[in-house]
Amino acid sequence: MSENSGAGTLYIVATPIGNLGDLSPRAKDVLMSVDVIAAEDTRHTSRLLSHFGIKRPLLACHDYNERGRSEQIVRRLQDGESIALVSDAGTPLISDPGYHLVNAVREADLKVVPIPGACAMVAALSVSGMPSDRFFFEGFLPAKGAGRRKRMTELADFPHTWIVYESPHRIVDMLDDMAQELGGDRRLVLARELTKTFETVLSGTVSELQDILAEDENQRRGEFVVLVHGAEKPEILDDGLSEEARRTLGVLVRELPMKQASQIASKLTGVKSKLLYKAGLAMKGD
Structure with a gap:
């Protein structure tokens, strides 16, 4: 596909x-030059534009009207208008509206x-100190406890x-669910109110951070990452088993025939019963 040069x-x-101060000079130039700005919340964006002395027409584009609005924006782009998409804060589409619009614009062979x-x-x-070579962004977990705990179990x-x-x-309830599903010793970082006056980055175990938030209600305020x-x-030990699998097998071997012990251990640990049977024989010989 080649982009429409006249659009x-x-x-x-x-x-x-x-x-x-984090609005880049390039972003400011673009916002000043486009024909219209599509905004998640026009009232919020109007305050931002006013601060920078930017006067451009605004068009609401949010979760509830994005699909219909996309058709209108595509037509305006085809007519040669330039349009900027902004969310309330941060990068559009990252847990914010914009996917349907961008997809529609690209499907129409227009430039994004x-x-x-x-x-x-x-x-x-x-700034977290967490391993960053590979990571997974979940966005928002389910709001209801049962759905949230289920997703935590999957992760x-x-x-x-x-x-x-x-x-x-929801931050306190979320930590309670993490203690239940991940264990109190799982390490976390809570980044709160980033780039704002009361920016805080806390690190520790789930249990430690639960205590901090319980003791200081100020640490429960603001938006969290x-x-x-x-x-x-x-x-993995020398016999190819994890310490947990070897411990489970050891208990069963002392109480049951080898074949039955290895089969039950396989169901409990997910390890193949043949490997467990062989390891069990070695245990008996020790």
């Missing part, structure tokens, strides 16, 4: 997540240009750093 451009513009800048998830990862054994956003009124240390890989 306008859709700019995906990152805006500050707190500190207004990124104007990089602030992103809470990336900012938090950069519990993920071996790399994973990251979620959380709101102040939560970074979770990946699950530790189980130590």
Whole structure:
């Protein structure tokens, strides 16, 4: 596909997540030059534009109207207008509206240009001290407890750093669920109010951070980025078993015939019964 040279451009513009000094000169130039700015919340964006002396028409584009609005924006781009997309804060599409619009614009063979800048998830990862060579961004976990715990269970054994956003009124419940599903000793980083006056980055175990938030209600305020240390890989012993599998097999071997012990241990640990049977024979010979 070749982009339509006579059409306008859709700019995906990152805006500050707190500190207004983080709006890049390029982002400011783009916002001043486009024909219209598509905004998640026009009232919020109008205040940002007013601060920088930018006067451009605004068009609401949010979760509830994005699909219909996309058709209108595509037509305007085809007519040669240039349009900027902004969210309330940070980079559009990152746990914010914009996917359907960008997809529609690209499907129409029109140009989409990124104007990089602030992103809470990336900012938090950069100062967290967590492994950052590989990571997974979950976005928001389910709001209801049962769904949240189910998703945590699915992520519990993920071996790399994973990251979620959380709101102040759910942060305590989320930590309670993490203690239940991941264990109180799993390491976390809570990054709160990034780039704002009361920016705080706390690190510790789930239990330690629960105590901190219980003791200081100020630490429960603001928007959170939560970074979770990946699950530790189980130590594999010389016989090819993890310490947990070997311990489980050892208990069963003392009480049951070898074949039955290895079959039950296989169901409990997921290790092949042949490997467990062989290890069990070695245990008997010790």
